[in-house]
Amino acid sequence: MDFQALSIAYTGAAATGYDARRAPSQKWLAEDSIVRELLRVLPVGASVLDVPVGTGRFLELYHERGLKVTGRDISPDMLNSAREKIAALNGLDGSLELxxxxxxxxxxxxxxxxxxxxxxxxxxxxGLEEVLRELRRVSKRYLIVSIRHNVPTHDLLRHGPNGFRRFAMRHLLGFRRWLRDLRKFRQPKAPRTNEHQKAVVLQTFDRLRLRIDSQQLVEHGRDGTDFYLYRLIKEEL
Ligand SMILES: C[S@@+](CC[C@H](N)C(=O)[O-])C[C@H]1O[C@@H](n2cnc3c(N)ncnc32)[C@H](O)[C@@H]1O
Known part of the structure; x- marks a missing residue:
């Protein structure tokens, strides 16, 4: 993915309507409760960097847990939405910066x-490795990250009719995406998500000496992907 295109994708209406478009979804709610769970290892007063903080969806949670938060994001518009949340949270120990x-x-x-x-x-x-390396650098001990990865085909097919359905969907959606790309051939590229291979994700953690401390499933995607939240521990290189 082109970091440059991504850095300007969340401006204007994409930023102001961000929460409203996502907040009621099952996935959003599941992430909220898993993040709450994963943060339990931190004592009151611990320092947290949320990057990209976006509209500050977890600010209230940090406040409730007595954490000291720094939110960073490349989009001034997303940070403006996060600032409105900070203003509404009396006494939050935190700051937001580009x-x-x-x-x-x-x-x-x-x-x-x-x-x-x-x-x-x-x-x-x-990009995954580059970003994880930088997050690891500024962390003393913990990283909490979300990653969607493709379930290997042999694992999917072991899961009966549902696994087979997800396998078929993966190919169908892949074909649809390919057709769409073909039609947009001459248009400028919009940012698009990238489902990582599970093996690549695990090898990247290994290379960076990030040990999985907790791994929580957020959702099984109908396209044969799994979306996880990981709590990682930084080990000595
Ligand atoms: C899908 S949103 C996620 C925001 C938030 N973490 C959440 O869960 O709602 C992606 C965010 O990445 C930010 N972003 C894009 N490129 C960035 C970069 N290079 N550095 C920092 N933030 C970036 C965007 O501005 C946007 O706020």
Whole structure:
């Protein structure tokens, strides 16, 4: 994925309507409750970096848990929505600033925990590693990230009719996407998500010495993908 295209995708109406378009969905609610669960390892007063913080969907949760939060995002419009939330939360210990997730202006090991939700599927395998490396750098111990990956075909087919249905859907949707791309051939490319291969994700964690401390399924995608939230622990290189 082209980081440049992604950096300007969440402006104007894409930012102001962001929560309303997503907030009632099962996936959104499931993420909220899993993030709540995964944050339980942090003591009151721990420092958290949420990047990209977007519209600040977890700010209320950080406030409730007594965490000290820094939110960073590349979109001024998304940060404006997050600022409105901060203003409504009396006494939240936090700040919001513009930053590129690939170049976070903080020292190594600055935060007890770094969160990166709904971002890593906008980048390809190279981008995944680049971003995880930077998140790891600024974290003292924990990373909480969401990643959707393709379920390997042999695993899908082991799961009876439902697995077979998801396998068929994966190919059908892949074909539809290919047709759409063909039609848009001459138009500028819009950002598009990227379902990582599970093996690539696990190898990337290994290479960066990020150990899986907790792995929570958010949803089985009908396209033969699984969407997970991971809590990772940074180990010595
Ligand atoms: C799908 S939203 C996710 C926001 C939030 N984490 C959530 O779960 O709702 C993707 C966010 O990534 C931000 N973004 C895109 N490119 C970025 C970059 N290079 N550095 C930091 N943020 C970026 C966008 O502005 C947008 O707010």
């Amino acid at each position: 930053a590129d997730v690939r170049n976070i202006p903080d020292a190594d090991g600055h935060y007890d925990c770094v969160l990166c939700i709904r971002f890593l599927n906008w980048v390809d395998a190279g």
